Structure formats: structure tokens, C-alpha cells
Amino acid sequence: MSGPLLTVENLAKHYPLGAGFLKKPFAVVRAVEDVSFSVDAGETLCIVGESGCGKSTVARLLMRLVDPTAGRVLIDGTDIAGLRNHELRAWRRRMQMVFQDPYSSLNPRLTAGQIITEPIENFERLSSKQRNALAADLLQKVGMAPEMMHRLPSELSGGQRQRLGIARALSLKPSLIIADEPVSALDVSVQAQILNLLLDLQQEMGIAFVFISHDLGVVEHIAHRVAVMYLGRIVELAPCDALFAKPVHPYTEALIAAAPVPDPMRIRLEVPLQGEVPSPINPPSGCAFHPRCPIAVDRCRIEVPPLVPMPDGRFVACHVRAPGTGIQSQVDTIANSSITVA
Numbered sequence: 232m233s234g235p236l237l238t239v240e241n242l243a244k245h246y247p248l249g250a251g252f253l254k255k256p257f258a259v260v261r262a263v264e265d266v267s268f269s270v271d272a273g274e275t276l277c278i279v280g281e282s283g284c285g286k287s288t289v290a291r292l293l294m295r296l297v298d299p300t301a302g303r304v305l306i307d308g309t310d311i312a313g314l315r316n317h318e319l320r321a322w323r324r325r326m327q328m329v330f331q332d333p334y335s336s337l338n339p340r341l342t343a344g345q346i347i348t349e350p351i352e353n354f355e356r357l358s359s360k361q362r363n364a365l366a367a368d369l370l371q372k373v374g375m376a377p378e379m380m381h382r383l384p385s386e387l388s389g390g391q392r393q394r395l396g397i398a399r400a401l402s403l404k405p406s407l408i409i410a411d412e413p414v415s416a417l418d419v420s421v422q423a424q425i426l427n428l429l430l431d432l433q434q435e436m437g438i439a440f441v442f443i444s445h446d447l448g449v450v451e452h453i454a455h456r457v458a459v460m461y462l463g464r465i466v467e468l469a470p471c472d473a474l475f476a477k478p479v480h481p482y483t484e485a486l487i488a489a490a491p492v493p494d495p496m497r498i499r500l501e502v503p504l505q506g507e508v509p510s511p512i513n514p515p516s517g518c519a520f521h522p523r524c525p526i527a528v529d530r531c532r533i534e535v536p537p538l539v540p541m542p543d544g545r546f547v548a549c550h551v552r553a554p555g556t557g558i559q560s561q562v563d564t565i566a567n568s569s570i571t572v573a
């Protein structure tokens with residue numbers, strides 16, 4: 232099948248607060264607003280941004296754990312909202328999730344072997360021999376000894392529990408794994424092991440990942456493309472190398488400037504990201520980043536900038552730095568200056 236594996240079109244999720252029977256909401260949280268992207272088979276798209284920018288809500292929308300307020304999610308071109316029950320079950324086999332906290336996402340009363348085979352047993356009956364063989368095979372795939380299948384989650388380390396979560400996700404041979412901060416609860420050395428495991432599995436099985444993280448070091452290590460979110464919207468979507476070599480959106484630039492730099496050869500901008508992320512209940516008018524943006528112009532306070540393609544293939548939502556704004560001369564000056572986020 233040609234075309235993207237996953238397509239997300241104009242996705243939005245608004246949470247009404249205080250709504251109930253005969254009660255009107257007193258406020259609405261605009262968690263996700265007009266988000267569009269696609270993911271090809273075997274590709275890793277990372278979604279990054281500060282806490283509260285809507286990354287996990289996007290993950291929940293992709294898994295249909297929550298319904299969208301607007302927009303569509305398509306798998307191989309088919310809108311998952313229109314699927315009948317049996318089609319939805321087939322689709323669920325293809326998309327699995329790995330969670331941030333490997334402890335709370337695993338049933339503490341089941342053994343590792345039962346946890347791994349649970350998803351497949353929702354679809355087919357297994358004999359105990361088949362169950363053990365499958366559990367042993369998947370444990371080996373994630374670098375664990377088959378004997379571990381008899382252990383409870385409480386008898387495993389954090390890294391082993393996350394490997395178990397990955398083994399469970401693999402049991403249905405998915406085409407796509409949504410991983411929501413899968414390494415942020417782990418020690419740095421264990422993080423590297425889990426990331427390398429995911430990269431190996433991707434090579435071996437051709438799995439695509441939507442990988443959610445606030446850690447730019449992790450993102451740079453594993454992403455093919457990166458979507459940068461700010462207050463519910465994508466502000467820049469670019470190939471990983473291009474994004475880190477030359478961020479275009481002032482928010483991306485400030486985010487990279489604020490991150491620790493593992494590469495001493497890379498020049499670090501002097502100016503970290505300052506100020507608080509505004510509330511998604513009452514977001515700023517126009518571009519939501521304008522109150523923190525050093526290059527904002529009047530138009531930024533009024534109009535929401537659309538995500539537009541740049542000549543190098545990336546997409547950027549910025550009145551100043553996106554093309555066709557009529558203020559390109561300003562852009563050239565600004566592009567050569569360092570950023571000060573006030």
C-alpha cells in the first residue's frame with residue numbers, strides 16, 4: 232500500500248470543565264487544536280514540547296482512548312471513526328501503545344508471561360504450550376531471559392518492566408507503536424538501552440513509531456522527523472537533522488537553546504526559554520507564542536499563523552519566518568541574529 236501509514240487531519244480536542252447534567256461548562260481546555268501530520272511505515276515521528284502542550288492528548292486521540300472534538304485519524308487512508316466493530320478490532324491489532332510508567336501500566340497480579348500474551352488472547356485462544364512459547368520468544372526479542380515469564384512486575388527492575396511493556400506491545404505484530412514518554416521514568420543508562428532496543432526492533436520488524444517526549448536528547452537520537460508543539464498546536468514539523476541544525480520557529484530555537492548540549496562542537500545559543508506556558512483555557516490571541524517571542528510583530532497578536540511548507544521541506548507556523556508574509560527582509564536579519572526570549 233502506498234501513501235502514509237497514519238494520517239492525522241485537523242485534529243482538535245477540547246475538554247469542557249465543570250460540565251454535567253444541565254450544567255454548562257464554565258471553561259474549555261483547548262488541549263489540541265488543528266493538528267495535522269502523517270507517518271510512513273517504518274518511520275519515527277517524535278512529538279516534542281513543554282509540559283501541557285498536548286502531546287499525550289494527541290497519543291490518546293490516535294489510540295481512540297478519547298474522541299476528537301474535530302478532525303480525523305486515518306490508517307492506510309481509512310478513517311478509524313467510520314470503522315465497524317470487527318474492523319476496529321483489526322485496526323487495534325495494528326496500533327499498540329507503550330506508556331511512560333512501566334509499573335502502573337502493567338497488571339501487578341499477572342506474571343510477565345500472562346501480561347505479554349494478554350493482548351493476543353483477546354483475539355485467539357492459546358494453549359499453555361503456545362502461550363509459553365510466545366512469551367519466551369517475545370521476552371528474548373526484548374533482551375530478557377525466558378524464565379522471567381514467571382515473575383510478577385514487582386519482581387522486575389524499571390528497565391525490565393519497560394521491556395515487558397514493549398514485549399506486550401509487540402505481541403500483536405503492530406505496524407505502529409505510540410510510545411508516550413517511554414523512557415522518562417528510567418535511569419539514563421537504561422534509557423539508552425531501551426531506545427536502542429526500539430531502534431533495533433524498528434530495523435528488524437519495520438515498525439513505525441509516534442514517540443512522545445519532552446527530552447530533545449532522546450528525540451535527536453531516534454527521530455526521523457520531529458513535530459514541535461506549543462499550546463496544542465504544531466509550530467514546526469521538520470526532518471530531525473534539519474530541525475536541530477537550523478531551527479526555524481523561534482519557539483523551536485529557544486527550546487533547543489534551553490536543552491543541555493551533549494555535543495561540545497555545537498554552538499549553544501545564550502538565551503534559554505523563559506516565562507510560563509500560557510493557559511490552554513484562555514490562550515493568547517493570534518500566535519499563542521507571541522507573549523514569549525522576541526521577534527513578534529503586530530500580526531502575531533491578531534492572526535493564528537498557519538503551518539506552511541518551507542522550500543527545504545519543513546513546515547513552520549510563524550508569520551515572521553514562514554514565507555509569503557511580505558516581511559522577508561526582517562526574516563533575513565532575524566535569522567542571523569541570536570534569540571532573546573523575554
Ligand SMILES: Nc1ncnc2c1ncn2[C@@H]1O[C@H](COP(=O)(O)OP(=O)(O)OP(=O)(O)O)[C@@H](O)[C@H]1O
Nearest residue numbers: 246260262281282283284285286287288289445511
Ligand atoms: N481529561 C482532561 N480534562 C481537562 N483537561 C485536560 C484533560 N486531559 C488533559 N487536559 C489538559 O490538556 C492540556 C494538555 O495535556 P497533555 O497531557 O496532553 O499535555 P502533555 O504535553 O502531554 O503534558 P506532559 O508532558 O506534562 O505530560 C493540559 O493543559 C491538561 O491539563
